[in-house]
Amino acid sequence: MLSDPLTLYKLMILYLLKQAKFPLSNSQLSEFFLEKEYTTYFTLQEALNDLLEAHLLTQEIIRNSSRYEITREGEETLVYFGSSISEGIIEDMDQFLKENKIRLRNEVGTVADYYKSTTGDFMVECEVREGKSTLIKLELAVPSEEQAELMCDRWQDANQTIYAFLMKELLKE
Numbered sequence: 001m002l003s004d005p006l007t008l009y010k011l012m013i014l015y016l017l018k019q020a021k022f023p024l025s026n027s028q029l030s031e032f033f034l035e036k037e038y039t040t041y042f043t044l045q046e047a048l049n050d051l052l053e054a055h056l057l058t059q060e061i062i063r064n065s066s067r068y069e070i071t072r073e074g075e076e077t078l079v080y081f082g083s084s085i086s087e088g089i090i091e092d093m094d095q096f097l098k099e100n101k102i103r104l105r106n107e108v109g110t111v112a113d114y115y116k117s118t119t120g121d122f123m124v125e126c127e128v129r130e131g132k133s134t135l136i137k138l139e140l141a142v143p144s145e146e147q148a149e150l151m152c153d154r155w156q157d158a159n160q161t162i163y164a165f166l167m168k169e170l171l172k173e
Contacts, residue, residue, distance in 0.1 A: 009039055009047040011085050012093065014056060014078045017070040019097055023108050026066040032096050038089075062113050063152065105130075112155035114148035117141065122148035126155045128163060136163050 016032065017024055026048070033044050048068065051057040056074035060067045070078075097104075111127045121141040128135045136159070142148050 005039070006043065006047055006050070008085065008089075009033070009044065010051055010056075011078065011081055012038070012089060013044075013047060013051060013068075014070055014074050015082060015085060015090070016093055016097070017057070017068060018075060018078055019093065020101070020104065022105050023060065023067040023069045024104060025108055026068070028104055028107065029068070032093070036092055036096075062111055067108055107156075110156050110159050112152035114145075114152055116145075124148050124151045126151070126159065128159050136166070138162075 012033075013029060016029065026045075029048070030041060030044060033039050034041060039047075048057070051068075051074070052059055054073075056071055056077055057068045058071055060069075109129045111129065112124065114122050114124045117123045119141075121143055122145055124138075124140045124142055126136075126138045126140075140151065142151065
């Protein structure tokens with residue numbers, strides 16, 4: 001076991017991201033660390049910031065939500081120091097991923113954001129990603145910010161129906 005808890009938390013973050021094989025959001029990482037009572041929210045944020053500064057993680061910010069991915073350097077660090085994580089902690093992390101993998105992937109794979117265009121409209125960008133691949137990407141212009149926010153909020157629940165509709169319509173003979 002490591003004598004420095006912060007170093008352990010950093011290795012645990014790297015392990016979770018490596019095992020998940022897709023980005024995890026700040027709230028998803030917090031869910032694991034706080035539910036299992038490994039550390040506090042503020043210590044977790046410190047560990048994430050340290051990993052970002054060391055280029056062991058990358059961060060993507062979408063609508064005030066951060067998504068993290070492990071870098072090649074992060075994977076190499078895990079190879080060298082990952083054995084410092086106890087078997088019990090690895091079991092906790094593996095169990096968390098096993099029980100929540102589909103939900104976690106759906107949460108981070110569905111992305112919606114908007115911005116004000118040069119014409120004054122609001123452009124809404126909606127995506128469904130699987131790993132590094134984009135399954136669908138829609139860009140829609142709407143006249144108001146309220147409509148843009150509403151579309152972003154509803155994308156999480158409606159994306160599968162919209163995707164199925166588009167596939168059906170575009171592939172019918």
